[in-house]
Amino acid sequence: MPKPIAFITRPLPTAAVTAISKYATVRLRKTDSIIPRKDLLAGAKACDILIPILTDPIDEAVMAAAPRLKLIANYGAGYNNVDVAAATRRGIPVTNTPDVLTETTAELTVALMLAVSRRLVETDHIMRSKQYPGWGPLLYLGHGISGKTLGVIGMGRIGTRVAEIAHHGFGMRVLYYTKHKEREVELSLGAQKVSLSTLLKKSDVVTLHVPLVKDTRHLIGKKELQMMKSSAYLINTSRGPVVDEAALVQALRRQLIAGAGLDVYEHEPNMAPGLAKQWNAVLLPHIGSATIETRTAMAMVVAKNVQAFVHGRHLPNCINPPHVTAFS
Incomplete structure (x- = not known):
């Protein structure tokens, strides 16, 4: 045959x-x-x-x-x-x-958390363009993530691994929002299941790990972004349309949130107008498993x-x- x-x-x-x-x-x-x-x-x-x-x-x-x-x-x-x-x-x-891309995608998620909160891409550009004036106490201040609160939306394989790294590596408190209670994660990490609104209001970093289905399209939009702390960061390594990208651009422009780290986009490979101009966003070309x-x-x-x-x-x-x- x-x-x-x-x-x-x-x-x-x-x-x-x-x-x-x-x-x-x-x-x-x-x-x-x-x-x-x-x-x-x-x-x-x-x-x-x-x-x-x-x-x-x-x-x-x-x-x-x-x-x-x-x-x-x-x-x-x-x-x-x-x-x-x-x-x-x-x-x-x-x-x-x-399964095989769990570790790699979790690693990149944590890398985005650090890159955007510590302004790594922005300051790398400053060095390469020879704009660095010399050290100063108030130059290029970001936020640390150690001891802060991580909000995980979607506690599947990747979300769980990110939570483990954040908790054990940085001492972060973990909140999560998902359909079902994840008892093992709660026992091992002290994670707490909360509503979406509570997670958005209390988290210093919000990270998305949900599949793209009807209910998750624009799960994070204008209303949800307004719930977040002005010092908080949004990370998306799941699927682009989970976030209303135009609303995110406005939130970044108005500094309603401190920043965003994205590896996926709503209309990939294109970005929403204005997103590339936002200094408080770290933008990667879908390299989560790369x-x-x-x-x-x-x-x-x-x-x-x-x-x-x-x-x-x-x-x-x-x-x-x-x-x-x-x-x-």
Whole structure:
């Protein structure tokens, strides 16, 4: 029986592509850029397995154009780029790559907390542009985070890891807002479950770790930003549309909050007008999982999902079970 055809929309680490090629005939788009819509439709049309990334909108139209499609193996922990409901209606399993990027994303979250609160990017620019006048008692003052209060919105794997680092590393008190009570986190970190409004009002740093679903779109908007302390910082390494970016620009401009650290954007790769001009924002190009180790591990998870599917085994990271059948 011939191997299924796997279409990969963008170059992945070589080790993973080699692993996938053991189980499927790989058609790899070699251009390292966001795939044009027409190329996505053309590639999907002739494949059995589609391996997209988070910038690829895999919607009803893509699936309709792909009569052979039997698996969508998304490269990423998030999967809001895939119309999972449409895939489920068609009996197409969708997989993702969770777990392996927890540490890396948590590290970057803490890095953003420190970078924005201590004005690292701003002052780096001052040095490089030769604007440093010499040391002074009142120059470039920021805020420390040790002993402060961290508010975690979404206490999943990444949110929990950030809370652990903040509590054990910086002695931060942890408040959290999520649907369910996390007893283990409360016992190990002394974390307290509170309402969203209480978290916003009491936290010195608010960090977002929720998936992008209907209820979390613009979870943080004008009203929520006005609840935050004027000395507080907002960190977002989850999904851009969780924050009303235009409202955030206004809050930063008016200094309603002290600053923001962002790795994701509402209309990525674009930013809201005026955001780039805000000195009190640290802006990163979605590098939460961008280490050699993590990006390779993510790709290897994709390979394992492909292997399991081709052999008719249980998919380790299936979002919409039980739509699993062996390739035939």
